[in-house]
Amino acid sequence: MLVYALSVSGSDINIHRIKGIVLNQETGKPIPMAEVFISGTTYGSIINEKGEFGLKTRYLPCQLVVSHISYAPFSILIDLETLTFVTIKLVPYEHEIREISIEAMNLRKENLELFRQAFLGMDEIAYA
Numbered sequence: 001m002l003v004y005a006l007s008v009s010g011s012d013i014n015i016h017r018i019k020g021i022v023l024n025q026e027t028g029k030p031i032p033m034a035e036v037f038i039s040g041t042t043y044g045s046i047i048n049e050k051g052e053f054g055l056k057t058r059y060l061p062c063q064l065v066v067s068h069i070s071y072a073p074f075s076i077l078i079d080l081e082t083l084t085f086v087t088i089k090l091v092p093y094e095h096e097i098r099e100i101s102i103e104a105m106n107l108r109k110e111n112l113e114l115f116r117q118a119f120l121g122m123d124e125i126a127y128a
Contacts, residue, residue: 018055018078020086022047022066031090034068039075066090 018038022031030051037044038057047053047066055064061079064086071090078086 014058015056016058016060016083018053018057018064018083018086020053020088022051022053022068022088022090024071025089025091031068031071034066034071034090036064036066039063039065 020036022034022036023029024031030049032047032049032051034047034051035044036047036053036055038055038059039062041057041059041062043055043057045053045055060083061077064076064078066074066088068090070092072093074088074090076082076086076088
């Protein structure tokens with residue numbers, strides 16, 4: 001039992017905590033609900049309403065990625081020097097949607113004829 005307790009407490013030594021805040025670069029206000037994760041791993045989280053986050057990892061150095069649909073993607077290398085507290089400032093990103101046009105095409109008759117030929121056959125019974 002003692003061996004197990006020592007091995008569990010010894011494994012906690014290799015766990016590093018990454019804490020930080022994500023702000024809008026233009027306004028300085030926190031950005032809630034962004035995603036933060038360590039690239040190449042399954043370690044990640046959603047940033048809280050105050051823009052704060054905290055992650056645990058065994059891997060250093062690592063690439064921390066922050067993603068939000070309204071901001072340009074951001075990544076930063078985290079090592080022992082930058083581990084204490086990270087302030088990330090995201091740049092607002094506007095999505096440009098190009099104009100599209102939709103034209104109505106009535107292909108009902110052609111599609112019905114293809115259906116008849118493929119599934120009902122070509123003899124007179126198919127057209128009855």
